[in-house]
Amino acid sequence: MNALLAAEDVKAYYSSSKGLVRAVDGVSVDINPGDVLGVAGESGCGKSTLSNVLMMNIRPPLRFLGGKVLLDGKQDLAVMGREKVKTQVWGRVITLVPQSALNALVPTRKVGAFIKDVLRYHLKLNSREAWALAQKRFQELGLPVEALTKYPHQLSGGMRQRVVISVVTLLNPKLLIVDEPTSALDVSTQKQVLKMFLQLRAKHIVRAIVFIAHDIAILRQIATRITIMYAGKVVEVGPIERVFQGSLHPYAYSLIHSVVTPEAEVKERGLSHIAGEPPDLLHPPEGCRFHPRCPHSLPICSREEPPLIGLGEDRFVACHLVLGRH
Amino acid sequence: MDNVRLNVRLVVSAALFLAVVLFGLAGPWAYPVDPVSRVGGKLQTPSWEHPLGTDVQGRDVLAQLIHGTGTSLSIGVTASVIAVAIAIVVGVISGYRGGLMDDSLMASANVVLAFPVILLLLVAAVFVPVRSPMVVALLIGFTSWPGLARAIRSQIMSLKEREFVFLSRMAGCSGVRIAFVDLLPNMMTYVFTSSVVIMSAAMLAEAGLSMIGVGVTKGTSLGTMLFWAQLSDAVRRGLFWWFIPPGGVLTVACASLLLLATALDQLFNPRLKER
Amino acid sequence: MLKVSDLTEVYSGGFLQRGSVMAVDGANFAVQEGETVSLVGESGSGKTTMAHIILHLLPPTSGKVVFEGRDIWAFKTKKELKGYWYKVHGIFQDPYAAFNPIYKADRILYQVFNLMDRGVRNRRRLVREALEAVKLRPEEVLGRYSHQLSGGQRQRMMVARCYLLKPQLIVADEPVSMVDASGRAGILKLFLELRDLYGTAVVFITHDLGLAYYMSHRILVMHKGRIVEEGAPEKILGDPEHPYTRKLIADIPLIGRKWEDI
Numbered sequence: 001m002n003a004l005l006a007a008e009d010v011k012a013y014y015s016s017s018k019g020l021v022r023a024v025d026g027v028s029v030d031i032n033p034g035d036v037l038g039v040a041g042e043s044g045c046g047k048s049t050l051s052n053v054l055m056m057n058i059r060p061p062l063r064f065l066g067g068k069v070l071l072d073g074k075q076d077l078a079v080m081g082r083e084k085v086k087t088q089v090w091g092r093v094i095t096l097v098p099q100s101a102l103n104a105l106v107p108t109r110k111v112g113a114f115i116k117d118v119l120r121y122h123l124k125l126n127s128r129e130a131w132a133l134a135q136k137r138f139q140e141l142g143l144p145v146e147a148l149t150k151y152p153h154q155l156s157g158g159m160r161q162r163v164v165i166s167v168v169t170l171l172n173p174k175l176l177i178v179d180e181p182t183s184a185l186d187v188s189t190q191k192q193v194l195k196m197f198l199q200l201r202a203k204h205i206v207r208a209i210v211f212i213a214h215d216i217a218i219l220r221q222i223a224t225r226i227t228i229m230y231a232g233k234v235v236e237v238g239p240i241e242r243v244f245q246g247s248l249h250p251y252a253y254s255l256i257h258s259v260v261t262p263e264a265e266v267k268e269r270g271l272s273h274i275a276g277e278p279p280d281l282l283h284p285p286e287g288c289r290f291h292p293r294c295p296h297s298l299p300i301c302s303r304e305e306p307p308l309i310g311l312g313e314d315r316f317v318a319c320h321l322v323l324g325r326h
Numbered sequence: 327m328d329n330v331r332l333n334v335r336l337v338v339s340a341a342l343f344l345a346v347v348l349f350g351l352a353g354p355w356a357y358p359v360d361p362v363s364r365v366g367g368k369l370q371t372p373s374w375e376h377p378l379g380t381d382v383q384g385r386d387v388l389a390q391l392i393h394g395t396g397t398s399l400s401i402g403v404t405a406s407v408i409a410v411a412i413a414i415v416v417g418v419i420s421g422y423r424g425g426l427m428d429d430s431l432m433a434s435a436n437v438v439l440a441f442p443v444i445l446l447l448l449v450a451a452v453f454v455p456v457r458s459p460m461v462v463a464l465l466i467g468f469t470s471w472p473g474l475a476r477a478i479r480s481q482i483m484s485l486k487e488r489e490f491v492f493l494s495r496m497a498g499c500s501g502v503r504i505a506f507v508d509l510l511p512n513m514m515t516y517v518f519t520s521s522v523v524i525m526s527a528a529m530l531a532e533a534g535l536s537m538i539g540v541g542v543t544k545g546t547s548l549g550t551m552l553f554w555a556q557l558s559d560a561v562r563r564g565l566f567w568w569f570i571p572p573g574g575v576l577t578v579a580c581a582s583l584l585l586l587a588t589a590l591d592q593l594f595n596p597r598l599k600e601r
Numbered sequence: 602m603l604k605v606s607d608l609t610e611v612y613s614g615g616f617l618q619r620g621s622v623m624a625v626d627g628a629n630f631a632v633q634e635g636e637t638v639s640l641v642g643e644s645g646s647g648k649t650t651m652a653h654i655i656l657h658l659l660p661p662t663s664g665k666v667v668f669e670g671r672d673i674w675a676f677k678t679k680k681e682l683k684g685y686w687y688k689v690h691g692i693f694q695d696p697y698a699a700f701n702p703i704y705k706a707d708r709i710l711y712q713v714f715n716l717m718d719r720g721v722r723n724r725r726r727l728v729r730e731a732l733e734a735v736k737l738r739p740e741e742v743l744g745r746y747s748h749q750l751s752g753g754q755r756q757r758m759m760v761a762r763c764y765l766l767k768p769q770l771i772v773a774d775e776p777v778s779m780v781d782a783s784g785r786a787g788i789l790k791l792f793l794e795l796r797d798l799y800g801t802a803v804v805f806i807t808h809d810l811g812l813a814y815y816m817s818h819r820i821l822v823m824h825k826g827r828i829v830e831e832g833a834p835e836k837i838l839g840d841p842e843h844p845y846t847r848k849l850i851a852d853i854p855l856i857g858r859k860w861e862d863i
Contacts, residue, residue, distance in 0.1 A: 042781050043752075186643035186808060191852040197863045214782050217811075217854040221863065244856065256782045261855050262814035262838050271786035271815070275736070277751055488691040490701040491708075492658055496691055497712035498683040511703050584618075 417478025
């Protein structure tokens with residue numbers, strides 16, 4: 001069975017006055033139906049850029065420099081042309097909830113009016129049908145139907161976020177991409193929003209989710225697979241439990257052990273801390289991008305970039321140390 | 327790409343304005359004709375001797391234009407400096423202190439804003455019948471500060487809740503120091519751009535006031551030229567060499583200043599660059 | 602050492618004083634020397650307001666803040682205030698807003714010499730030492746402007762400011778929430794070192810119960826301006842009493858245990 005969306009060796013750079021910032025530099029990702037793929041990494045590792053690349057939302061100063069983005073194994077979005085992607089793919093097949101989306105609602109329109117417009121335009125429904133569909137969708141997702149009659153500022157932050165999510169998934173897109181959807185929300189609201197994502201998948205409103213976050217604990221709760229990125233590259237991929245219990249790449253290991261949760265085990269083992277700063281993507285280091293900060297770096301690490309190798313059972317790692325062992 | 331567009335705008339507007347300035351400053355040296363004495367016949371059309379002809383009293387129009395431009399420019403600069411200085415003091419104190427001080431300063435700003443300036447000047451005209459350019463500059467300056475003061479005040483009010491202000495306070499810096507050393511410099515680009523706009527408005531104000539007789543009465547300015555031209559029915563009589571040049575120079579000066587202001591805005595605020 | 606009694610802060614807004622908000626509602630707590638106390642609450646719980654009152658940045662509507670036996674809001678002279686700030690200092694959440702963009706970043710370090718005696722020599726050496734204590738290389742940050750530094754570097758400079766002062770109490774308002782999860786551990790370690798080396802007490806304000814659990818001797822849970830529960834970290838996590846605390850704990854994503862109700 002083909003992956004729902006498969007990115008093969010995609011490269012996207014930002015052109016700046018100082019040169020090319022290699023934000024996404026040869027990344028391959030695949031998303032299968034039923035997946036909740038978590039994408040984790042420090043800020044600046046390229047995960048937000050990746051979300052734009054997966055949708056082919058490329059605008060200057062971002063430039064797409066190579067690779068394929070295959071939909072259902074057949075269509076390559078990278079060669080489709082922006083207009084076609086905008087009208088045929090966005091909203092209908094792939095949709096994105098970007099960061100700070102809770103401010104994305106037009107403040108002068110009532111929520112329900114806005115949703116009705118979207119439905120009438122895309123699904124060619126009349127006013128009554130659109131309203132009925134909007135109500136039905138809200139009920140399905142556990143949102144209070146009264147919210148449809150309110151203005152955005154009358155709703156709480158969490159409610160607005162959930163409304164935005166329901167709007168972008170109105171047309172039942174196959175893939176939902178979300179970028180840090182809960183970082184501005186408090187803990188209880190966050191849980192409600194995460195619950196909503198899983199509901200969307202359970203009710204087959206969306207088939208798969210790509211969830212970008214820097215808080216690994218959230219991913220632990222809702223993701224099925226996880227991809228860890230560093231400095232524009234993928235360093236480890238795998239099913240969530242396996243990666244958490246036994247991560248192979250030194251960076252992935254440090255990342256997972258640097259999260260602070262109120263658990264006795266965490267307090268006991270202490271927090272890991274990676275010294276140094278992520279590299280400047282204008283001039284990334286030679287060889288493995290993590291080698292200057294890696295406690296286990298070998299001589300080869302500063303010369304050759306480790307390729308992302310499959311170890312079977314959906315496990316992938318890009319590390320010379322690991323490759324040597326296997 | 328838009329760097330090029332920005333630079334063109336910046337260069338063109340600055341060049342135009344500098345040309346006007348040069349005209350006003352260097353003109354008397356390059357064309358040393360006395361603007362106030364009679365040098366030729368009345369209402370002569372432009373000729374080699376008098377490139378812009380003469381007015382109803384036989385004075386050289388080009389000489390008047392040159393001196394008038396210099397005068398109007400200096401009124402514009404002076405009024406702008408006065409208005410900006412008052413606006414800074416009022417805006418900073420009002421925004422930083424708040425409370426009763428803020429309320430009273432803003433009340434006075436509203437009074438100045440709402441008060442009909444013409445009325446003020448008519449009254450002034452009675453008490454100060456002979457008004458030099460400096461007097462007019464003062465009057466315009468003292469009535470042009472409220473808008474900028476309000477803007478400064480609101481920026482100060484939002485900036486003073488920023489963490490760096492808390493840190494300065496905890497380092498024992500006094501309120502005055504924080505307001506003028508920490509906060510004000512953050513707004514200087516805005517203040518500078520505003521001063522350019524105020525200068526343009528001041529020059530237009532002077533022209534309008536002088537043209538109706540309540541502005542400059544001693545000396546020559548672009549406005550006084552228009553006053554005399556209008557008094558002699560220049561438009562109906564088709565005396566184009568007399569009324570078009572002052573208006574033209576004024577237009578070029580003010581338009582170039584405003585264009586400069588938009589170019590500066592874009593320069594200081596990269597987010598405003600067009601795609 | 603520090604005692605907060607019946608502290609109340611009411612913000613009144615609106616034209617005719619309508620719509621007032623009670624940000625802090627009769628709060629009471631104390632901090633001993635060398636103790637790390639966490640104030641845990643969501644946004645709107647009043648914790649930042651509390652921090653500002655304690656740091657003498659915002660006057661309370663009623664109530665007292667007593668430090669070493671003296672009511673800080675009864676200070677009359679500049680000298681008393683400066684003396685207070687020398688002993689009680691703040692670290693804030695936003696590494697971007699903490700620096701005045703038109704000045705060099707190290708200004709926030711040099712500023713605090715204003716709180717010390719005039720005759721402090723070797724200012725540059727002291728600044729360098731403070732930077733090294735927070736694991737920043739002086740060459741990397743001195744002379745730079747804040748926009749040239751990363752978020753983590755900026756927060757470390759804020760901690761370096763405290764190393765210069767060596768205050769008795771630091772009030773840290775969400776010091777790591779705007780730093781990446783992977784960078785937080787480093788900064789938290791700096792707080793712990795300050796505590797171990799100089800016996801600095803910390804009032805650690807955060808919405809993240811995990812951080813509170815890791816860092817503190819005592820946790821105070823704030824909700825709508827009131828302190829609803831207080832206790833040792835293990836007790837609060839293992840046996841929470843107040844319904845708000847219980848809900849908070851149930852909703853935190855953990856690594857060791859998965860939610861069942863999602």
